[in-house]
Amino acid sequence: MTGGAPFGRDLGPIAAADYRDLCTDCGISRTADPGRCGRACQFIRPDYEGLETAVHGRSRDPERGDELFFGPYRRMVRAALTRPRSGAQWTGITTTLAEKLLSDGTVDAVLTVRPDAEDRWRPVPVLVTNPADLAHCRGMRMGYAPLLALLEPALQAGYRRLAVIGIPCQVYALRALEKELGFDRLYVIGTPCSDNTTTERFHEFLALLSKSPDDIVYLEFRADYHVELRFTDGTVRTIPFLKLPISKLPPDFFPLTCRTCVDYTNVLADITVGYMGGNGKQWLLVRNERGEELIGLLGDDVTMSAPESRGNRRRSVAAFRDNVQRAAGGLPLRRMPDWLRPLMGWLMPKIGPRGLEFARSRVEMKAIESVIHLQREQPRRARHMLPSHVLALAGRYGLAMSPGDPADDGDD
Numbered sequence: 001m002t003g004g005a006p007f008g009r010d011l012g013p014i015a016a017a018d019y020r021d022l023c024t025d026c027g028i029s030r031t032a033d034p035g036r037c038g039r040a041c042q043f044i045r046p047d048y049e050g051l052e053t054a055v056h057g058r059s060r061d062p063e064r065g066d067e068l069f070f071g072p073y074r075r076m077v078r079a080a081l082t083r084p085r086s087g088a089q090w091t092g093i094t095t096t097l098a099e100k101l102l103s104d105g106t107v108d109a110v111l112t113v114r115p116d117a118e119d120r121w122r123p124v125p126v127l128v129t130n131p132a133d134l135a136h137c138r139g140m141r142m143g144y145a146p147l148l149a150l151l152e153p154a155l156q157a158g159y160r161r162l163a164v165i166g167i168p169c170q171v172y173a174l175r176a177l178e179k180e181l182g183f184d185r186l187y188v189i190g191t192p193c194s195d196n197t198t199t200e201r202f203h204e205f206l207a208l209l210s211k212s213p214d215d216i217v218y219l220e221f222r223a224d225y226h227v228e229l230r231f232t233d234g235t236v237r238t239i240p241f242l243k244l245p246i247s248k249l250p251p252d253f254f255p256l257t258c259r260t261c262v263d264y265t266n267v268l269a270d271i272t273v274g275y276m277g278g279n280g281k282q283w284l285l286v287r288n289e290r291g292e293e294l295i296g297l298l299g300d301d302v303t304m305s306a307p308e309s310r311g312n313r314r315r316s317v318a319a320f321r322d323n324v325q326r327a328a329g330g331l332p333l334r335r336m337p338d339w340l341r342p343l344m345g346w347l348m349p350k351i352g353p354r355g356l357e358f359a360r361s362r363v364e365m366k367a368i369e370s371v372i373h374l375q376r377e378q379p380r381r382a383r384h385m386l387p388s389h390v391l392a393l394a395g396r397y398g399l400a401m402s403p404g405d406p407a408d409d410g411d412d
């Protein structure tokens, strides 16, 4: 399960985390002023409208393209590096952007995660100053890393121009504190994120997928409705979503944080690098001027095309809503009969939503999950935690804050 030798600048041990309810340990509770969590946390009282305006100059405009789903953006593209980087999750656009910022001297350091030396799936925060070291950070890991705990050590080390690669809950806290942190220049390269869990629990999932889980080196939920697994000996296996052993996972497999996270597409990043709207390629959302600067760094190293959109998501999202409601109410899920699964597994990539329609369906499903789970498990928080765009997306499927709910009791 080794993740390779450690590297990156050693800035001493990271402080222990204070206990927080609904927390993904982004690192702020480990800083000199853990009280900042109150104004920095996505799970307390997020202000997406205000932060979108501060970062991008305006908040999302539901009348503008797909902004209701994906947040403010200037343009969206399908993209692939002409020379895919070895070890990357897709073609390596994320780490290549950071590498270019470092090698041309635009930033002093890159804050990201690397694999733990003992467990390749465990993310460990690291400040990278040597561009070549970013090759060791490539790939996706499952779990939480206190990334932002290294912001203060970065400043103390004199790194005033910083690039951060982060997932949405980390980027929210970073943006909320950006002004008071006082970096001279900050580049934020975000990836989408969903359905994360602790590294320990993720190993349980791997054990259900293979008899040799320790040999799995890569896993991705692809936009063609298959999970791709790669093994240490170079073999590749794909499993249709419908055949995944999801029903064998315990109900608490995904923590409430990741079931109710309200920012799938990392709306506060300068550029979001994902795949779900890319129909087999990477999917970039360039959100502001700095995002344009970043994409410009790729030069001829990248091919780009317009995103596609096919199919109709409405029925599959409505069926998803019904299942989440049944499961949340303790009822058995409506499962497809076993005889139909191979046929549907073959058909879904052909008839299911593709490209941007697939991405819209994923964002709507996430909004539905957030509303149902939060209202059920933390109703008092729901009112403060659910931004208006999430309520608008879930509202299209008949979900609304229930009147008389403690979430709607008027107290502040």
Ligand SMILES: Cc1cc2nc3c(=O)[nH]c(=O)nc-3n(C[C@H](O)[C@H](O)[C@H](O)COP(=O)(O)OP(=O)(O)OC[C@H]3O[C@@H](n4cnc5c(N)ncnc54)[C@H](O)[C@@H]3O)c2cc1C
Pocket (backbone or CB within 6 Å): 087, 088, 089, 090, 091, 092, 093, 094, 095, 096, 112, 113, 114, 123, 137, 138, 139, 140, 141, 142, 143, 144, 145, 165, 166, 167, 191, 192, 193, 194, 195, 196, 273, 274, 275, 276, 277, 282
């Ligand atoms: C838990 C998780 C769930 C995701 N779910 C989706 C999804 O549903 N849809 C989608 O479009 N994209 C999702 N992504 C992003 C996607 O997997 C790719 O990382 C992204 O498309 C970039 O690919 P790349 O080849 O450019 O990345 P690379 O060049 O390989 O770089 C990946 C970067 O991500 C960082 N990273 C890896 N794991 C973590 C982690 N656990 N926490 C913080 N940073 C990490 C690495 O350190 C590296 O800097 C998810 C990522 C994570 C971590």
Ligand code: SF4
Pocket (backbone or CB within 6 Å): 020, 022, 023, 024, 025, 026, 027, 028, 029, 030, 036, 037, 040, 041, 042, 043, 169, 173
């Ligand atoms: S700001 Fe970060 S550390 Fe603090 S409660 Fe939120 S996720 Fe946890």
Ligand code: SF4
Pocket (backbone or CB within 6 Å): 024, 167, 168, 169, 170, 193, 194, 195, 196, 257, 258, 259, 261, 262, 263
């Ligand atoms: S799903 Fe949301 S809350 Fe969970 S790790 Fe990803 S960004 Fe954070």
